[in-house]
Structures are given as structure tokens and as C-alpha cells.
Amino acid sequence: xxxxxxxxxxxTIRTAAEGTxxxxxxxxxxxLFTGGVERGTADMAAxxxxxxxxxxxxxxxxxxxxxxxxxxxxHVVLPLNSKNPLVMRANIERLARIARERHIDIIHAxxxxxxxxxxxxxxxxxxxxxxxFHGTYNAGNxxxxxxxxxxxxxxxxxxxxxxxxxxxxxxxxxxxxxxKVIPRGVDLALFxxxxxxxxxxIQLARAWRLPDGVPIVMLPARLTDWKGQSVLxxxxxxxxxxxxxxxxxxxxxxxxxxxxxxxxxxxRLGIGPLIxxxxxxxxxxxxxMLADVxxxxxxxxxxxxxxxxxxxALGRVVIASAHGATRETVLDGITGWLVAPADAxxxxxxxxxxxxxxxEAREAMAKRAMQHARARFSKQRMCADTIALYAELLRxxxxx
Numbered sequence: 454x455x456x457x458x459x460x461x462x463x464x465t466i467r468t469a470a471e472g473t474x475x476x477x478x479x480x481x482x483x484x485l486f487t488g489g490v491e492r493g494t495a496d497m498a499a500x501x502x503x504x505x506x507x508x509x510x511x512x513x514x515x516x517x518x519x520x521x522x523x524x525x526x527x528h529v530v531l532p533l534n535s536k537n538p539l540v541m542r543a544n545i546e547r548l549a550r551i552a553r554e555r556h557i558d559i560i561h562a563x564x565x566x567x568x569x570x571x572x573x574x575x576x577x578x579x580x581x582x583x584x585x586f587h588g589t590y591n592a593g594n595x596x597x598x599x600x601x602x603x604x605x606x607x608x609x610x611x612x613x614x615x616x617x618x619x620x621x622x623x624x625x626x627x628x629x630x631x632x633k634v635i636p637r638g639v640d641l642a643l644f645x646x647x648x649x650x651x652x653x654x655i656q657l658a659r660a661w662r663l664p665d666g667v668p669i670v671m672l673p674a675r676l677t678d679w680k681g682q683s684v685l686x687x688x689x690x691x692x693x694x695x696x697x698x699x700x701x702x703x704x705x706x707x708x709x710x711x712x713x714x715x716x717x718x719x720x721r722l723g724i725g726p727l728i729x730x731x732x733x734x735x736x737x738x739x740x741x742m743l744a745d746v747x748x749x750x751x752x753x754x755x756x757x758x759x760x761x762x763x764x765x766a767l768g769r770v771v772i773a774s775a776h777g778a779t780r781e782t783v784l785d786g787i788t789g790w791l792v793a794p795a796d797a798x799x800x801x802x803x804x805x806x807x808x809x810x811x812x813e814a815r816e817a818m819a820k821r822a823m824q825h826a827r828a829r830f831s832k833q834r835m836c837a838d839t840i841a842l843y844a845e846l847l848r849x850x851x852x853x
Contacts, residue, residue: 476847477507477556479580481548481571482563483534485515489759490563490587493613493637493835497561499524500836506843509555511548511567527555533567541570548574559583559843565590568603581846585611586621588756589777601625608852609842613637613757614778633842636781637757638835641827644738644766653739661700661731663743668697668808671744673737673760674751676705676712676730681750681774683718687797688750690722692804697727702740704733741767746807749773752795758782765789766826768819770810772803782830788822 478501480494494510495517501508502525509527512518513534521528531547532540548570552560560575561583562568568584575582584607592598604610605625610632612618618634621627642648663669670689674680682701689699705712712730719728734740741747747764749755754777761782764771771789773779785791790807792799810818 474556475505475507476558476843477509478559478561478843479509479511479548479552479555479557480561480563481533481567482510482512483567484513485510485517485521485528487517489637489757490585491515491517493585493587494563495520495524496638496640496832497836497839498526500840502526504840506840507555507557509551509557511551533564533570536566541566544570545573545577549577552578552580558847561585562604562607563587565600565603572603572606575852579851581608581849581852583607583609583611583843583846585613586617587613589617589620589754592624598624607631609633609846611635611839611842614781616754616778616781617756633838635835635838635842636830637759637762638832639759639762639766639826639830640832641766644741644763644826646742646767646823649738649742649767653736654742657734657736657739658743661729663698663700668745669743670697670699670746670748670804670808671702671740672700672748672750673702673734673740673764674749675703676701676708676715678711679751679753681748681752681795682715684750684752684795684797684800685748686715686718686722686724686728688800688804689727690724691797691801694808695727697808699728700740700744701728701730702732702734702737737763738767741769744769746770746772746804748800748804749779750792750794750800751777751779753777755779755782761789762826762830765822766830768823770807770815770818771822772800772807784821784825788818788825 482494485491498508498510498521510521511529511531514530518528559581560571562571563585584604586604590601592601602625605621605627610627612621612634618632621632672685719725741764747769749760751774758779761771761773771783773783774794775791776794783789790803792803
């Protein structure tokens with residue numbers, strides 16, 4: 454956290470010399486339900502408050518509002534989850550008013566619809582404008598690409614991986630000097646082997662009725678086609694082993710048709726006893742610790758690859774698709790394995806290798822994985838680098 458303290462010290466000197474208030478940051482996103490955008494917002498809100506900055510978040514609300522407020526930040530409810538052009542237009546003045554009333558210096562937008570409102574609000578309120586490019590975003594036609602382009606229009610554009618940084622520069626023509634790669638952060642205090650008690654792991658195993666002594670293969674992701682559940686199901690069938698249990702962890706979020714298709718495919722392949730769909734899990738560190746192998750077989754490129762980073766932080770063996778940012782989060786053959794996307798046979802072969810690791814080889818890979826995650830993907834580093842970016846922008850003064 455030394456970088457956070459340095460940024461705080463720099464800001465304290467600047468504001469004290471000028472006789473002004475501490476700087477303020479307004480983060481803007483659609484809502485505060487579970488997800489990577491929401492997690493990053495909450496982590497930054499807490500880090501800003503801890504560093505002595507004014508920390509404000511605006512969204513349509515959600516379960517994570519309490520976390521934001523407990524961390525010492527303020528939450529303001531606005532209909533930022535709407536894509537209605539009239540609502541988006543009205544949100545411009547709402548955000549500008551919040552920025553003026555709360556003495557905001559930087560508006561940080563994290564999603565496309567609210568980013569359009571935030572960009573114009575920043576101009577009205579004479580604030581600096583920052584965006585975080587969180588995904589690849591579908592750009593199937595020029596109009597959609599124009600809609601996406603707001604995420605590349607920040608005075609600073611944070612890319613959550615080298616892969617996304619290249620997308621921003623190549624596909625949206627962003628000035629490379631404005632693009633800063635800051636990987637998403639994992640809470641290393643939470644995803645720490647020493648912090649996960651045996652009681653938590655046993656309790657979860659009982660809740661899921663897992664048999665003792667059977668290797669566990671786990672895919673933690675919401676139930677949606679591109680996360681690759683169907684690829685893993687086929688790979689389990691091709692593996693041919695009956696001595697394992699495959700756990701699909703994740704909510705269908707209303708995609709009941711997709712879940713039914715998965716269940717039908719499991720029955721068709723005759724592997725019903727081997728695979729469980731367990732839904733949402735409130736204790737993911739304990740879930741990861743149950744797994745002998747964690748799989749992330751996404752068929753579309755991951756913008757970051759949170760599952761791989763979290764699992765490696767806990768020393769789990771990881772197999773992931775070899776595209777997108779997963780090539781950064783997993784070092785092939787060193788901290789895990791990368792396989793061709795949507796290739797069930799390649800995945801089955803990697804599973805056979807991973808499940809066949811001896812204790813010494815498994816522990817050596819676990820140590821390399823933990824070192825990699827701690828060196829590159831800590832929440833502390835993400836927050837420190839973001840605050841340093843804010844401080845750099847503020848030293849430039851007010852926007853032109």
C-alpha cells in the first residue's frame with residue numbers, strides 16, 4: 454500500500470499548499486449487483502476513502518451499496534442503468550449537479566450508457582474524465598461501435614489487461630499516451646489458503662453432497678454459453694473417467710433455457726452422476742479450495758480472467774482457453790495450462806495431465822501460481838496504481 458500512501462501524501466501537500474479541500478472522485482456505473490465492474494468500483498471506493506479522498510459512487514443501487522457506505526464512501530441513487538436516450542440526457546445534469554455539490558474533481562465512468570452521461574457532465578462541471586474499458590464489447594455494426602467508443606474517450610483510459618489495452622488502441626484509435634493498463638485486482642486477504650478454514654470447506658462439501666476422496670473439477674462462472682460449460686461437459690465425457698466429480702458453480706441469471714440444454718446434454722452423454730450444477734456460491738474461496746482443477750474454458754476472449762487469477766491466488770491448478778487476457782493471467786505450463794478455445798478434446802487431455810499430477814509437482818505449480826497472482830493481480834496494486842493515475846491527472850490542473 455506504499456503507493457497509495459505516496460499518492461495520499463502528494464495530494465495532501467498539494468491541497469494544503471493551495472488551502473483547498475481534499476480531491477473528490479465520482480465513480481459512475483449502472484448498478485451495484487455482483488460482477489467485476491461492481492467489485493472494482495467497491496474496491497476503489499474503499500481505497501479512496503482510506504486515502505483521505507472524497508469518494509462518491511452513483512448507480513441505480515443494489516446489494517453492494519451497503520459495502521460502499523461501510524467503507525466510508527457515499528452512494529447516490531440515479532437511473533444510470535437505463536439506456537433510454539431521454540433518461541441518459543437527464544442524467545447529464547444530475548451527474549453535473551452531484552459533481553458541483555460534492556466538489557468532485559474526477560468523474561470515472563465504468564460502463565457505456567452512464568459513460569455518455571458522465572462525459573458531458575464532466576464538461577459541464579469542469580471535471581476531469583476517466584474511463585475503465587472493462588470488456589471487449591460487441592461492435593457488430595458502426596452504430597454499436599460508436600456507442601462503445603465513449604469508453605475510449607476518457608482523458609485517461611484504464612484497460613484491465615494488456616489484451617484490452619490493444620483493443621482500445623487498435624479498434625478505437627485511442628492515443629497510446631492516454632491508455633494505462635491496470636489489471637483487475639484480487640483480494641489477497643480473502644483468496645488466501647491460510648485464511649480458508651477446513652470447517653468452511655467441509656461445510657460446503659456437505660452442502661453439495663460431494664463424495665470423499667474423489668477429484669473435483671470446477672468451473673466457476675455464470676451459466677451463459679460463452680463461458681464454456683458445454684465444452685467442459687463434452688471434455689468430461691471424452692475423458693472417460695468415472696472417478697471424479699465436475700461442479701458447475703454459477704447462477705443462470707434467468708437463462709433457464711440454457712441450463713435445461715446443459716442438463717439434457719449431460720443426460721445424453723450418460724455422465725449424469727459425474728456433473729453437478731450447484732448455482733450461486735457465497736463462499737468462493739472455500740469453493741476453490743475444494744477443487745483439484747479449476748477450469749475457465751471461455752469460448753470468447755476474457756477481458757481479464759478473474760476466475761484464473763482468484764484460483765491461482767489460492768494455489769489451485771488452472772486450465773483456461775488460450776485467448777484474450779487469459780494468456781496473461783495463466784502462464785502456460787508454469788502456473789497452469791492453456792488450451793485451444795472450444796476444443797473439448799484438448800481440454801480433456803489437459804484435464805488428464807492436471808489430474809495426474811503428483812503431490813510434489815502439484816505443490817510446485819501451486820507456489821508458482823500464487824507468486825504470479827500476488828505479483829501482478831493484487832487489489833492493493835490495482836488501487837494504488839489507479840490513485841496514482843488520478844493524482845497525475847490532477848497535477849495537470851483543470852481540463853482544457
